[in-house]
Amino acid sequence: MTNTNQNDLPQDSIFTSPRGLPPFSGFKAEEVVPAMQAALADAARAFDDVESKAPTMKAEQLLASLERLEDPLGWTWGLANHLNSVRTSDALREAIEAVQPEVVTFFSRLGQSRVIYDVFDGADLSAASPALARAVELSVRAAKHSGVGLDGAAKDRFNAIQQELAQLSLGFSNTLLDATRAFTLTLTEASEVAGLPESARALYAQQARGAGHEAATAEAGPWLVGLDYASFGPFLEYAERRDLREKLYRAYVGRAGPGGDTAKDNSERIRAILRLRQEMAQVLGFADYAALSLDSKMAPNVGAVEGLLGDLFTSSKPAAQREHADLEAFARATGFGEALRQWDIGYWARRLREDRYSYSDEDLRPYFPLPAVLSGLFAIIERAFGVTVHARADAGPAVEVWHPDVSYYDVKDATGAVIAGFYLDPYSRPADKRGGAWMNECLGRSSVMAPAGSAVRLPVAYLICNQSPPVDGKPSLMTWNEVTTLFHEMGHGLQHMLTSIELAPVAGIGGVEWDAVELPSQFMENWLRHKPALKSFARHYKTGEAISDELIDRVLEASTYRAGSAFLRQLSFGRLDLALHAGFLPSAERDIWDLQREVMAAHNVLTPLAEDYFLCGFGHLFAGGYAAGYFSYKWAEVLSADAFSAFEEAGLDDDAAVREVGQRFRETVLGLGGSVAPAEVFRLFRGRDPDVQALLKHNGLAG
Ligand code: ZN
DSSP, X not given: OOOOSOTTSOTTOGGGSOSSSOOGGGOOGGGHHHHHHHHHHHHHHHHHHHHHHGGGSOHHHHHHHHHHHHHHHXXXXXXHHHHHHHSOOHHHHHHHHHHHHHHHHHHHHHHTOHHHHHHHHTOXXXXXXXXXXXXXXXXXXXXXXXXXXXXXXXXXXHHHHHHHHHHHHHHHHHHHHHHHHHOOEEEOSGGGGTTOOHHHHHHHHHHHHHTTOTTOBTTTBOEEEOSSHHHHHHHHHHOOOHHHHHHHHHHHHHTTSTTSOGGGOOHHHHHHHXXXXXXXXXXXXXXXXXXXXXHTSSSOOHHHHHHHHHHHHHHHHHHHXXXXXXXXXXXXXXXXXXXXXXXXXXXXXXXXXXXXXOOOHHHHGGGOBHHHHHHHHHHHHHHHHSOEEEEGGGSSSOOOOSSTTOEEEEEEOTTSOEEEEEEEEEEOOTTTSOSSOEEEEEEOOBSTTOOTTXXXXXXEEEEEEEEOOOOTTOOOBOOHHHHHHHHHHHHHHHHHHTOOOOOGGGSTTTTOXXXXXXXXXXXXXXXXXXXXXXXXHOBOTTTOOBOOHHHHHHHHHHTTTTHHHHHHHHHHHHHHHHHHHSSOOOOSSSOHHHHHHHHHHHHOSSOOOTTOOGGGGOHHHHSSSOTTTTXXXXXXXXXXXXXXXXXXXXXXXXXXXXXXHHHHHIIIIIHHGGGSOHHHHHHHHHSSOOOSHHHHHHTTOOO
């Protein structure tokens, strides 16, 4: 495609470069708006052209044309957003906000094009490759779910429901935020913060300063405790004052509920959202909202999800009861005479954990310097998947990066040929880098977008973490959590980089269903439970001494501490979500609170409080994308644990067996990605459907 409208951009602009690895040093925030406007205008013109020719095009040609027009826009927009996440500035943020609405409008025009939909919907796929057939199928499915197939009154009603739902969601999250902010506990006596660690007291003092107590200090107070998790979590775990824990807990579970300020009550909004979702699903031809949600997930139907959650429930309920009895015994032995209530659990669970496993993150960190962790991770990847990872700094032409901490790596196959690459930006930089960790696509594998002289464009990933930076001349010493996160993101990266598919919508993580996308990432975390692998790289950064078996054992045991209780909690959310969206309509006879109480009572060792209005704070369902999909967390965990158990069964210490199973994993889960339905991909790898046993076993919950 020719660049027609980039007059505002200088010849040497990053945005007029050939759209390969970005020449980051040339990035200028002020060029984002003109570059995006040019890219949008080009894409819109190209789309007019494609729409006019589409009726005579074959599905394959149409997909290629769409990729050709979307890719330059995606490259430009992806680069701006990537830099906004890792090296933000006011100018860049403003530029993105300025063009965002036009981008949204353009992509909804694409997604809702009746012309495109008709071509794909009517395509004869009898001779198509599986990847092509699947790309077409996904496109039709997405368009259907956005109402493209509707006409007349049905379409109007669908659009009206969408608008209303968007408003209700926004209202839900604003109300939740207001209700969360409305409650605070201001503490002035040292006895009221007894037991709290310095970090929590510093946070509470900081919050007090923000609320007008300018002289507040961590040592002398006053301390202000709120209902946001950073504030609430530590208080329930550490505060010795039981009455204050109770006060905070009751406020937390009642927030945005009908027991308090009516202006801050989400319950009517929840009822309206449920009714509208049900109606929307029916307009689209589904029995209920759960059926609509599951239509674009790996889980085939409500029954299958219920079956899986039910199996996990059967195993975790007795474990949770045992864990509770243990906790009661421990509390009693430590001098606590009463029955444990909800606001006691966090506190005593923390004390029991410290008593049992007595190690801290600080004890582990010297064994996990970043360079050692990386070489361990790369060795695992090589052993399992037959690919090697090489720092570009060691060989080959330099690659530009956005910050001196960032490194670029080449991934090579067994013949030594480069097949992919990734950037790693490991350290936290709070001033200009977003928190959390993620994998993002820099370039996707594609034959349509192959550079001149090549058959294919190689995939490149961004792996972003936020771990402890090096201090005082020491390397970055990682916590267990940070090591796990790095392995996790590498799992996503491997699915992007080792894809064998060249059709953009289904290459790499493209087209992978919501409840299957965490399979490779959580799978990679599992390698950390293999002691020999761990011992091979966990070495003291000063002495080179390997981590002791005893410490590894404690870490691995601690990772399944109170697993039954944690499972039950997630299962209760998943089951409540499903029950709400599978045909339920709130009525005077059976309201949302009846349903919540039924599900919660079945999943809790303690009887829930009468004023527990948990649903009013359940943003995942009513202000996020998890409606009738909360089960995805556990679903993907089952898949990843079961996938890893194939390696365990073959023998983790047997090189030949690991290579063989690894090759199969590479060819199926990593290689096929979204080009084949995920249930089928899983069967191709595992030879059968997923089984919950491995996840239960890894968590000490198997019968
Ligand atoms: Zn993930």
